[in-house]
Amino acid sequence: MMSSPPPNVTTQPLKEAQPLQEGEQAEQDEVTNLKAAIQREKAAKRKMYGYLVKIADELKTLRKESEQLIHAAEYARRAWYEGGMWRGPNVLPGAYAGSGAGPEGGRNDAADGISPALSVPQAPVSLSDLFLDLVTVTAFSRVGSAIQERGTVDAPILAYFAVFWQIWSKEASYSTRFDTSDISSHLETLLACFALLAGSLSAFSDFHSAGSDRIMGVAGFVALLHMALHARVWYWFQEGGDVNSVNWSVKRYAVFTTLMNVLEAINWAAGIALPLESSWRGWVFLLGILLNMRLPRGFMPNDFHAACSKRGVLFILLLGFNLQSILVVASPYFNYWDPTIDQYTFVFLACFLMFMIKLLYVDDTYSVAPQDHALLYNRLAGFFFHLGNFALLLFTTVLGSGLNLLTQSFLAAAAALPSDAKNLVCGGFSATILSITFIKSMHIRRVPTDPKHQSMFYTAYFTQFVVVITAVYVSARMYMTTDTQGGLAALLMRNEIEMLGVLVGFSVVLVFMSWLDEAIELRLYSDAAEAEQYRVQPFGFWACFKHEEPLQLEAMALERNRSLLAQRSPLLGSSMFLSSGSMYNSFANLNLHVPEGV
Numbered sequence: 373m374m375s376s377p378p379p380n381v382t383t384q385p386l387k388e389a390q391p392l393q394e395g396e397q398a399e400q401d402e403v404t405n406l407k408a409a410i411q412r413e414k415a416a417k418r419k420m421y422g423y424l425v426k427i428a429d430e431l432k433t434l435r436k437e438s439e440q441l442i443h444a445a446e447y448a449r450r451a452w453y454e455g456g457m458w459r460g461p462n463v464l465p466g467a468y469a470g471s472g473a474g475p476e477g478g479r480n481d482a483a484d485g486i487s488p489a490l491s492v493p494q495a496p497v498s499l500s501d502l503f504l505d506l507v508t509v510t511a512f513s514r515v516g517s518a519i520q521e522r523g524t525v526d527a528p529i530l531a532y533f534a535v536f537w538q539i540w541s542k543e544a545s546y547s548t549r550f551d552t553s554d555i556s557s558h559l560e561t562l563l564a565c566f567a568l569l570a571g572s573l574s575a576f577s578d579f580h581s582a583g584s585d586r587i588m589g590v591a592g593f594v595a596l597l598h599m600a601l602h603a604r605v606w607y608w609f610q611e612g613g614d615v616n617s618v619n620w621s622v623k624r625y626a627v628f629t630t631l632m633n634v635l636e637a638i639n640w641a642a643g644i645a646l647p648l649e650s651s652w653r654g655w656v657f658l659l660g661i662l663l664n665m666r667l668p669r670g671f672m673p674n675d676f677h678a679a680c681s682k683r684g685v686l687f688i689l690l691l692g693f694n695l696q697s698i699l700v701v702a703s704p705y706f707n708y709w710d711p712t713i714d715q716y717t718f719v720f721l722a723c724f725l726m727f728m729i730k731l732l733y734v735d736d737t738y739s740v741a742p743q744d745h746a747l748l749y750n751r752l753a754g755f756f757f758h759l760g761n762f763a764l765l766l767f768t769t770v771l772g773s774g775l776n777l778l779t780q781s782f783l784a785a786a787a788a789l790p791s792d793a794k795n796l797v798c799g800g801f802s803a804t805i806l807s808i809t810f811i812k813s814m815h816i817r818r819v820p821t822d823p824k825h826q827s828m829f830y831t832a833y834f835t836q837f838v839v840v841i842t843a844v845y846v847s848a849r850m851y852m853t854t855d856t857q858g859g860l861a862a863l864l865m866r867n868e869i870e871m872l873g874v875l876v877g878f879s880v881v882l883v884f885m886s887w888l889d890e891a892i893e894l895r896l897y898s899d900a901a902e903a904e905q906y907r908v909q910p911f912g913f914w915a916c917f918k919h920e921e922p923l924q925l926e927a928m929a930l931e932r933n934r935s936l937l938a939q940r941s942p943l944l945g946s947s948m949f950l951s952s953g954s955m956y957n958s959f960a961n962l963n964l965h966v967p968e969g970v
Contacts, residue, residue, distance in 0.1 A: 462551040504540065506689065517576075537765060539594050542564075596633070606627055632663055642656065745815055764807040
């Protein structure tokens, strides 16, 4: 019988192999861990490199924008005679700030070192512009005196007012695109002021008089001035440049404007050649006015904020002149008798009415976001926006003429309210309120996406609309009511103070109603930043129409510029003034993120 082998003979190699396998497994685990660590280290380095690249890009962008702001501030502070006292036309930085392109080639030195994507707003109204505004308002006042004498607005008055307004529009159009600080621009502005004053002296004339010839001569003279002015711009930029560059746009704009002014000058010359009894003279005025009409921003954009400021300054000056004319009419009475309480009340109500109209007026310099503005949403909306501003100026002049007649009637203690004063005041007030509402309707409003909040804003807008229509209807009924008629309208204007008090009451209600959507916004949201996140859905008459992409890109660039300037304004120094509108306004300022290429 054989004996069994010892137990440790076969199990010994297995015990020796186990440590070897465990060592190999440990080595493999260590290698795997090292590879994973290397991969993590590489990923971390790649991530860190990506962060460093982003930081470097941000620093480059910040440095570039800071240099642009510094260069822009230097451009804004430069002396008026730099580049020569009779230097050629230079494009304003603000005129191409939103176009996405800067001047290339040509002979333009307007933006040396300034990027077109970022510009600093300068003083929107220079002293020369302010002087032109004063002369223009003086011409409007002369037309108002003619309205006061005739007691109505007839075709000659409407035509002369349009001619004076279009002369101002030509000057404003040029000064919001090109630098006007050189002597040649000052000289042209001076000649235009002389022409406006000369034309205003003939504001009482009809179409069949020598005064009509003088106004046509004034319009033709200004047309020739701008023909020469824009021909000079064309000569300065005749090299053009690449297609869609600023120089190319300036050249096209200059050619078009020069040709239109040539046609206008020919039209006025033909009108002067017509005999005084010709029935075609009124048609000459109509054709001249139509030749002056332009679709906004057709060839070349302008300085958006400067143009908005110029419109606001002209309107405020007109209100001031209206108030001054009331006191001028009252001065002969107050020179001999001390004012009574009733007379103080009358003057106070007249001033209060003007102030309420000022509050109703939309100062769209900063209160309306560029992408919601009529001029930067749709060109047709911009065209009607300009017509609304013309109507506002005209009917404010009519209102001022009526208040002058009303002042004479009140101080003379007339037994009955003169019909001319009643018609001009009530009709002018009704048309002025309607014009302001029409201008507001051209802009795009924003409502929240939340259905509950949305219904609240719709209710606010509908309430505003009903109140405005009611005020316009009642004041229009007061205008149409004759002296022999009775009813509520007749009771509202038994005397001057009562009628003026009714109109002031309407204006106060309208002002409070215009703040209704702002009040709801304050109620729903903590601040404007939170409101901007919700009030994004467009609402309004023009929201039904398709917006124009180039205008919206320009508006988005302007909004981006304004945000950057607000963030980095300390770089500009104390000499630069950056205005910011109310945080709460009817038109939400959206923080759109604009791509770098815009």
